Amino acid sequence: MNTLAEENYLKAIYKLSLAAGNVSTNQIAAELATKASSVTDMVRKLAEKALVNYTRYQGVSLTKAGEKVALNIIRRHRLWEYFLVEKLHFKWDEVHDMAEEMEHISLTELIDRLDAFMGHPTRDPHGDPIPDCDGNFKVSELKPVSSVEVNTAGVISGVRDHSASFLQYLERQQLTIGKHIIIKEVISYDNAVILEMENTQIQISRDVANNLLIAL
């Protein structure tokens, strides 16, 4: 098994890899609120365990094995988030930090039963896909509201920003997962977007439109 610190590194590297290809020491340090020198040390250990590819000064990427571990951590995280919202009735902006703690419980049998108990959910409360026990999940074809044509209709299905403040804002506007919306207009001055939802018009900023994902 891997230590808690190792798991956090693998998760961070996975997350950063989705954007860039090779991940730099500094990026990881920023993500984990630690120092680049600490990252160098840890990345060495992970390379020895064949969980990452690493050559000095060249950045890091996950090996197949490392990716599998990372996806397993993400699976655990998202299943616990689902549990916290669906069973314990926490709000979607409250569960991230709790799940961060619970994701390190790695008994396979426990996680599989938790999964079954909840009916094998495929998405967490923020719309992110939950990998199965082999790390497979269907890649979602979600688009930011800011990227679609006027008059497009879609269903709110995910967010790019997981911060509590963003989620709370969406909640207040009732822009929650599952809601049907139509993009009515983009204000050319500031790129604000006007949506129609349940026969009401809502205006959201460019920033919000960028972080709100819909399925068409």
Next chain:
Amino acid sequence: MNTLAEENYLKAIYKLSLAAGNVSTNQIAAELATKASSVTDMVRKLAEKALVNYTRYQGVSLTKAGEKVALNIIRRHRLWEYFLVEKLHFKWDEVHDMAEEMEHISLTELIDRLDAFMGHPTRDPHGDPIPDCDGNFKVSELKPVSSVEVNTAGVISGVRDHSASFLQYLERQQLTIGKHIIIKEVISYDNAVILEMENTQIQISRDVANNLLIAL
């Protein structure tokens, strides 16, 4: 908050305190499968945090604060055990080690909601009482089968040995929590006990009778 190691020491000291008064370094070392020298070091730290009373060569006892922390860990452990059995359908002999890992998740709000989700259970799957969030629990008046008179009737309500092998044995004999039994006879030769349960006679050894607790 306390570290994982600190929590394990507090729990061990609490457990050992139930039998003896002051707990010795060696006892703690045995309980935690570590060395007496390590115990001395850790006990010093706990004393500095005012969680234990300690004077060199005199053994250790929990302070009020230390006891409260210990009871909180036990609360978490037993609530998770209940969850694993009642919701995830694990067997009572499978949950101890899993709960050992989960008990260190210490977010108060989460534990309280878990408690509510399960309907505020008062006993874990082995019949042990679950302390409330202030550490209070009702002391149970349970007696080992080996200690009661012939012809006494009672309800199986707890165990003193929590090992998987003992629990599996009881399960196989159907001697599970809630069953009504009558002590029919004690064999003078080896102190084996003959019980009646659901109109059937069952013989159990002195050892088993010693570790099986009933409410009268």
Next chain:
DNA sequence: TTGTATTTTTAGACAAGTCTAAAAAAATAA
């Protein structure tokens, strides 16, 4: 292409928690 700025790594140190071996204290036996 040379010099400067930035990024990354190395070197050495520290805290937590553990260990072994040896010393000190307490308990037990003669």
Next chain:
DNA sequence: TTATTTTTTTAGACTTGTCTAAAAATACAA
């Protein structure tokens, strides 16, 4: 009461994961 055994503590070392400060490599600008 003195000697022996057992328990407990001390001293010093090791591992994991972190840090700071300095050195090395790379990237960027003129």
